Amino acid sequence: MLRSLIAFCLSRRPLVLVSYAAFLALGYAAFTVLNIEAYPDPAPPIIEIIAQNHGQSPEEMERYVTIPLEIAVASTPGLKYIRSNTVYALSFVRLQFEYGRDYHFVRRPSIG
Numbered sequence: 001m002l003r004s005l006i007a008f009c010l011s012r013r014p015l016v017l018v019s020y021a022a023f024l025a026l027g028y029a030a031f032t033v034l035n036i037e038a039y040p041d042p043a044p045p046i047i048e049i050i051a052q053n054h055g056q057s058p059e060e061m062e063r064y065v066t067i068p069l070e071i072a073v074a075s076t077p078g079l080k081y082i083r084s085n086t087v088y089a090l091s092f093v094r095l096q097f098e099y100g101r102d103y104h105f106v107r108r109p110s111i112g
Helices: 002-011 013-032 058-073 103-107
Strands: 046-052 079-087 090-097
Touching (some): 002 013
């Protein structure tokens, strides 16, 4: 098997050299676009919004703070999940975006 492979490669040297050069070129092209980071982050972008309003019950926080926040951020491009939790005087909203989204884009406040 190995003997026949060597004989094939030696009989068709130009084909083998062109294939080798194409392999090297494709490898170099793939290496140049490879995303190499010192500390890669395998998690998708997650934004946490915490709002406080002293003296309000959980029902009031839900009605006046949490639900309007969820409605305001629901149309953000790339948003995958919205999770919220409301307790006494505290509203916690967690937004998870799709993989590959830019952190600066998802943290940018959208007005209007």
